[in-house]
Amino acid sequence: MTMEATRYEDGTISYPGHPRGPGGAEPVATIDLSEYTAEVVTWTTSTATPPGVREPNHLAIVEFDVSDAFADGDDTVRAIVQLTTDDVETGDGVRAVSEEELREPGAGIREPDSQSWDGYRFEPV
Amino acid sequence: MERVAIIGASMTQFGQREGEWVLDLLAEAGLECLEDADVDAADVEHLYVSNMASGEFEGQTGIPNALAHDLDAIPAYTQRVDQTSSSGGAGIYAAWQSVASGASDMTLLVGGEKMTHRTTGEATDVIASLTHPAEYKTGVTLPSFAGLTARHYLEKFDAPRESLAKVAVKNHANGVDNPNAQFQKEIDEETALESPIVADPLRLYDFCPITDGSAALMLCPEEVAQEYTDDYAIISGIDGATDTHVVHEREDPTVMGGVVESGKGAYEMSGRDPDDVDVAELHDMFTILEFLQMEGLGFAEQGEAWKLVEEGYTERDTGELPINTSGGLKSKGHPLGASGVAQGVEIYEQLVGEAGPRQVEAEVGLCCNVGGFGNCVITTIMEATQ
Numbered sequence: 001m002t003m004e005a006t007r008y009e010d011g012t013i014s015y016p017g018h019p020r021g022p023g024g025a026e027p028v029a030t031i032d033l034s035e036y037t038a039e040v041v042t043w044t045t046s047t048a049t050p051p052g053v054r055e056p057n058h059l060a061i062v063e064f065d066v067s068d069a070f071a072d073g074d075d076t077v078r079a080i081v082q083l084t085t086d087d088v089e090t091g092d093g094v095r096a097v098s099e100e101e102l103r104e105p106g107a108g109i110r111e112p113d114s115q116s117w118d119g120y121r122f123e124p125v
Numbered sequence: 126m127e128r129v130a131i132i133g134a135s136m137t138q139f140g141q142r143e144g145e146w147v148l149d150l151l152a153e154a155g156l157e158c159l160e161d162a163d164v165d166a167a168d169v170e171h172l173y174v175s176n177m178a179s180g181e182f183e184g185q186t187g188i189p190n191a192l193a194h195d196l197d198a199i200p201a202y203t204q205r206v207d208q209t210s211s212s213g214g215a216g217i218y219a220a221w222q223s224v225a226s227g228a229s230d231m232t233l234l235v236g237g238e239k240m241t242h243r244t245t246g247e248a249t250d251v252i253a254s255l256t257h258p259a260e261y262k263t264g265v266t267l268p269s270f271a272g273l274t275a276r277h278y279l280e281k282f283d284a285p286r287e288s289l290a291k292v293a294v295k296n297h298a299n300g301v302d303n304p305n306a307q308f309q310k311e312i313d314e315e316t317a318l319e320s321p322i323v324a325d326p327l328r329l330y331d332f333c334p335i336t337d338g339s340a341a342l343m344l345c346p347e348e349v350a351q352e353y354t355d356d357y358a359i360i361s362g363i364d365g366a367t368d369t370h371v372v373h374e375r376e377d378p379t380v381m382g383g384v385v386e387s388g389k390g391a392y393e394m395s396g397r398d399p400d401d402v403d404v405a406e407l408h409d410m411f412t413i414l415e416f417l418q419m420e421g422l423g424f425a426e427q428g429e430a431w432k433l434v435e436e437g438y439t440e441r442d443t444g445e446l447p448i449n450t451s452g453g454l455k456s457k458g459h460p461l462g463a464s465g466v467a468q469g470v471e472i473y474e475q476l477v478g479e480a481g482p483r484q485v486e487a488e489v490g491l492c493c494n495v496g497g498f499g500n501c502v503i504t505t506i507m508e509a510t511q
Contacts, residue, residue: 014374016259042280042378044272045325046264050250053264061273061373078373080273082263086325090280103264108250109181115258 001098001118003033003079005066011073013066031069033079034096034120038062041078045086052107058083062094062122084123093125129224130350130357131507132343133162134470139338139458140241140307147179147188147239150339152195154463155235158341159196163353164231166198171229175206175216175236176462181251183239192235202229206462209255210410211365212236213340213465214494214503218365220344221505230349236466237339248335252461255497257371268332270372270498271411272324277378278413279326282428286326290317291434292412293330293455299441300452302482307336307458331412336458340467355511358476361489362397362506364390372498379428383502384421384493391491391504392423399423402506403487404475405446406468408495409453415439418493419448422504441485450475450483465494469505476509 006017008025017027043060060083067075082102083094102119105112135157137150145153151174159166174189185191189203208215213236220234240248253266279286294314300306312330320329350357366386369375375382392398399422407418419430419439424446433439439448451457451471454464472490474480488509495502 014371016257016371042273042277044269044276044327045322046266046269046272047321047325048245048249048266048268048323049264050246050253050266057264057269059263059265059269059273061277061378080260080263080265080373090276102262108261109247109254110258110261115262117262119262 052104211496300456362395381499
């Protein structure tokens with residue numbers, strides 16, 4: 001399992017990847033974000049969750065420093081992730097813990113075969 | 126290009142409409158609008174229906190044609206407009222285009238949604254299905270995005286949590302005078318601040334309810350409008366724009382690019398600027414969105430909207446720029462496809478002097494309808510002619 005961000009020919013990076021990046025740049029490489037720690041940009045705990053989602057659901061936007069991956073271009077990339085706890089503050093460091101199913105496939109409206117359901121939750125470093 | 130007028134408007138009771146389904150609600154608003162505009166159904170050339178998810182909520186598709194039949198508007202051209210929560214605003218844009226282009230001399234726009242027969246979790250999931258697969262599998266909901274953004278805003282701009290509660294208190298107070306609002310009940314700040322947490326730091330009263338309802342507008346060229354009435358409003362500016370589908374990919378989570386861009390376009394078309402706007406309906410699906418739209422539309426500097434709310438700048442009866450005189454989505458309710466149309470109904474009524482106890486002095490009004498979490502946005506500027 002990986003958590004792949006995409007690097008584009010102009011040096012920008014996004015998670016998830018897109019067929020074209022900013023300015024129409026084409027994808028040229030991937031980076032596995034699960035190998036990096038990240039910093040919490042903001043977080044919330046959702047207590048009203050849809051079918052098949054754990055309640056409460058701790059969520060965060062986190063920022064990965066990937067400056068060691070390439071000599072130039074973007075140094076950081078952001079992602080939305082589940083947290084293992086709400087015992088966090090903005091600016092805290094977190095790391096990936098693999099999870100077979102982040103939510104129950106088929107419990108919600110999305111066609112189960114249309115996407116992947118495995119991934120990572122993030123715990124404080 | 127034709128100058129486009131609005132000559133009639135209607136809005137059903139918003140709330141829990143037990144036993145009534147999307148076609149019932151659409152027909153109710155459509156018939157009321159035909160009556161309000163004094164237009165025969167046979168004279169409707171284009172019929173647009175704003176709706177996000179009647180198939181997902183109710184298993185009913187093909188609603189534009191069904192509505193044309195129910196209203197006896199056949200053979201009018203029909204089209205469904207889906208732009209998630211901004212379907213109503215997108216419907217105004219589509220209806221405006223149909224008239225401005227000369228393709229239609231009489232266009233009826235009806236927006237509606239039936240939601241309350243679903244549980245909160247099911248309805249939340251239908252709405253959250255607009256998210257990217259990488260977002261969806263985390264279980265993120267639109268309220269969760271609001272919680273994430275609200276925490277970032279409060280921390281970044283050192284804004285007090287109470288400022289968000291003041292938005293809820295104001296909009297609930299405005300809703301008391303709207304007989305079609307889902308909630309016609311004042312709340313105090315303490316109630317808002319002590320209500321159950323939904324998406325920390327946001328609580329129950331920071332969120333709009335799940336709602337059934339419908340609203341409608343009648344549009345035509347100005348010279349046609351003058352054959353029907355002296356009391357009409359003009360759409361002087363309108364534009365739509367998008368931002369990233371994936372919310373966390375935005376450079377600054379406190380800026381909604383779709384609001385900024387659609388606002389710029391609408392101001393440019395109308396020749397107006399933020400200082401000209403006398404009254405505004407903003408998409409307060411969550412209280413934090415009122416701040417982000419005030420800033421994106423130029424009513425406040427970035428990070429400063431909360432101060433204007435605290436100073437009473439947006440109060441209906443005493444403020445310099447009354448915002449959400451209808452009660453907003455917060456109090457009036459949010460039947461997805463109807464909400465943007467209902468914003469237009471409120472601004473139209475304010476401009477033609479039909480807003481009753483909610484009436485403010487206004488010659489220029491603006492509405493901003495937000496889809497997703499700022500993913501797609503429509504801004505419309507209307508002006509009085511009397």
